[in-house]
Amino acid sequence: MTSPNESAQRGSWSSRTGFILAASGSAIGLGNIWRFPYVVGEGGGAAFVLIYLGFVFLIGAAVMLGELALGRHTQRNPVGAFKATAPGTLWKLVGLTGVVTGVAILSFYGVIAGWTVGYFFKTVTGSFSQAITASESQEIFGGFVANPAASVGLLFLFLGVTAVIVWRGVSGGIERVSKVLMPALLALLVLLAIRSVTLSGAGAGLAFYLAPDFSKISAQTFPAALGQAFFSLSLGMGAMITYGSYVSKKVNLVSAVGIICFLDTAIALLAGLIIFPALFHVGLSPSSGVGLVFQVLPTLFAELPAGQLFGAAFFLLLAIAALTSTISLLEVPVSYVIDEWGWSRGKAVVATATVTFLIGVPSALASGAVSFLSDLPGAAPDFLSLMSIIFGNYSLTIGSLGLAIFVGYRWGVEAAAAEFQSEGVPAVFKPIWAFLIRFLAPVGIVGILVYIIATQNYF
Numbered sequence: 001m002t003s004p005n006e007s008a009q010r011g012s013w014s015s016r017t018g019f020i021l022a023a024s025g026s027a028i029g030l031g032n033i034w035r036f037p038y039v040v041g042e043g044g045g046a047a048f049v050l051i052y053l054g055f056v057f058l059i060g061a062a063v064m065l066g067e068l069a070l071g072r073h074t075q076r077n078p079v080g081a082f083k084a085t086a087p088g089t090l091w092k093l094v095g096l097t098g099v100v101t102g103v104a105i106l107s108f109y110g111v112i113a114g115w116t117v118g119y120f121f122k123t124v125t126g127s128f129s130q131a132i133t134a135s136e137s138q139e140i141f142g143g144f145v146a147n148p149a150a151s152v153g154l155l156f157l158f159l160g161v162t163a164v165i166v167w168r169g170v171s172g173g174i175e176r177v178s179k180v181l182m183p184a185l186l187a188l189l190v191l192l193a194i195r196s197v198t199l200s201g202a203g204a205g206l207a208f209y210l211a212p213d214f215s216k217i218s219a220q221t222f223p224a225a226l227g228q229a230f231f232s233l234s235l236g237m238g239a240m241i242t243y244g245s246y247v248s249k250k251v252n253l254v255s256a257v258g259i260i261c262f263l264d265t266a267i268a269l270l271a272g273l274i275i276f277p278a279l280f281h282v283g284l285s286p287s288s289g290v291g292l293v294f295q296v297l298p299t300l301f302a303e304l305p306a307g308q309l310f311g312a313a314f315f316l317l318l319a320i321a322a323l324t325s326t327i328s329l330l331e332v333p334v335s336y337v338i339d340e341w342g343w344s345r346g347k348a349v350v351a352t353a354t355v356t357f358l359i360g361v362p363s364a365l366a367s368g369a370v371s372f373l374s375d376l377p378g379a380a381p382d383f384l385s386l387m388s389i390i391f392g393n394y395s396l397t398i399g400s401l402g403l404a405i406f407v408g409y410r411w412g413v414e415a416a417a418a419e420f421q422s423e424g425v426p427a428v429f430k431p432i433w434a435f436l437i438r439f440l441a442p443v444g445i446v447g448i449l450v451y452i453i454a455t456q457n458y459f
């Protein structure tokens with residue numbers, strides 16, 4: 001039930017554009033600019049990109065429409081949305097898992113976002129203004145992330161900024177920030193891509209990135225590409241249910257999903273256009289892993305005319321992209337606490353951000369500061385990577401599976417279609433979407449999970 005106080009605490013987007021920019025801001029983040037290039041690099045290049053595109057438009061887009069429709073229909077946070085459409089059942093646990101996953105992802109995502117701020121200041125203050133080799137750059141990175149005060153302090157700073165914006169509410173905070181920052185981000189990326197593809201040696205990078213070599217596909221390619229699709233589109237933890245709950249009934253959700261998926265994909269592809277030519281230009285391997293952006297790009301910036309400006313712009317833009325994603329990650333637990341516990345927005349923000357910070361401290365200390373956290377026993381990697389695998393991959397994949405089954409079979413295709421079947425949506429759309437959400441998405445996700453379990457390829 002909605003109490004007057006509760007509805008006063010809930011906001012709404014002030015316009016269709018505001019919603020689309022905020023949702024795109026959630027989707028576009030470190031996932032596109034930092035994670036996409038290195039998983040493409042590890043996955044062998046263009047063939048991986050093709051499979052990823054298939055997952056985004058066949059599974060991701062269908063799940064996103066399901067999340068947005070459920071959110072707008074119920075006008076609730078993820079837990080409330082399941083409670084409203086399946087009262088008295090355990091389906092609410094799918095929503096609750098999402099809330100917990102949001103806090104967990106934010107705790108390690110905030111650490112990496114903090115590094116981007118640190119690298120922005122490093123670049124501005126001239127750390128990379130002289131030519132450095134790849135190994136020098138690796139050393140700088142290693143020293144920086146192993147410094148406990150810097151990592152924890154930057155995590156605190158980044159979560160603090162996120163909290164202030166979320167505290168200001170839906171249209172005043174999140175929407176206003178997204179409206180200015182998203183177009184700025186796009187413009188900066190286009191500039192950087194133009195610079196990168198005109199470097200000497202760019203051709204080899206472009207070939208790796210754009211000319212598919214299907215012999216590079218292995219069974220491992222599929223789970224990696226699917227996980228990347230959910231992570232990049234912010235699916236499987238209720239972020240899109242929450243953002244959908246603030247959308248006016250007049251907005252055409254189908255075209256909104258099309259635009260969000262297109263923009264998210266365009267930004268990821270642009271990031272690849274920046275990274276791969278640059279990589280091949282400095283003669284490094286595309287499979288340099290998670291440190292790719294931080295370790296490799298400074299060597300490039302140092303070599304470029306106006307490289308300091310170029311580099312500062314890049315890390316600023318990465319921090320901005322991360323911020324519009326951390327906002328959506330924090331908004332999920334905040335909306336839950338406001339709706340379900342009846343807390344004020346201010347109190348909800350302070351409490352959830354504090355808990356997230358505390359959970360994030362071990363991740364901030366997991367890159368050399370504390371040796372136990374940096375090298376966990378057994379096959380497990382460091383603590384931050386473990387959080388990223390458990391919550392960034394598995395939790396989102398399982399959450400998306402739960403959502404697809406719930407929308408496809410329990411809430412039902414008819415109810416969902418009644419929410420999105422607005423003017424201008426062709427009649428054939430509904431059966432196609434029903435096939436994707438009822439069959440292709442669950443079968444694809446289960447198939448990939450079974451493969452992981454069968455091969456015990458967990459990490």
Ligand code: PHE
Nearest residue numbers: 027029030031032231232234
């Ligand atoms: N999509 C964001 C990115 O690509 C990360 C994210 C995941 C945000 C899940 C919200 C929910 O960086």
